[in-house]
Amino acid sequence: MTKQRRSFSPEFKRNAAALVLDQSYSHVDACRSVGVAESVMRRWVDQLQLERRGVTPQSKALTPEQQRIQELEARIDRLEREKAILKKATALLMSEGIERTR
Template sequence: MQRRVFSREFKLEAVKLVTERGVAVLQAARDLDVAESVLRRWMREAAADTRHAFPGHGQVRPEPQEIDRLRREVAKLRAERDILKKAAAYFARGSDTNAIGPSECPNR
């Protein structure tokens, strides 16, 4: 059996049927021939953010896009930090070999 796909408009109208017209969730689900749990999930998604609910067609919600961008930025910053740590260690080690010890001081 193939999975049914519902348009964004259909989902929003189904949610409005319950929230604005006062139809019971179970009755609306039966009338629309969808599972009650599906209709309840649509209601939760619409309540969370109506504008970004049901993006569909490969459109990702803004939150996952932002998370991906931040993960890339964190990886870049960690790489930069590691480079700077190695450079600091290299220069610190190099300055120790060029330092004048107490026995080599000309005033002693």
């Protein structure tokens, strides 16, 4: 039987990491309080520290500001892909139009 992997919301992770950063809990005490492994807590704390400094993480962001930045970056990527497709389609249609007029 395999163990079910737990998932936590960004808000839960942010609040758990804030115990260490803002309320001076030790990593061990914070882990006991929220029921996660110490390695998980250290990863959340490190990520929250980076996000507070303005670094956008590769994984799902914890802070609302970084979540918004990730959403906007994803939207920009999608729009750039759509723009590239439209440019190719326009070039293709223009080349077909030129061939028809010959």
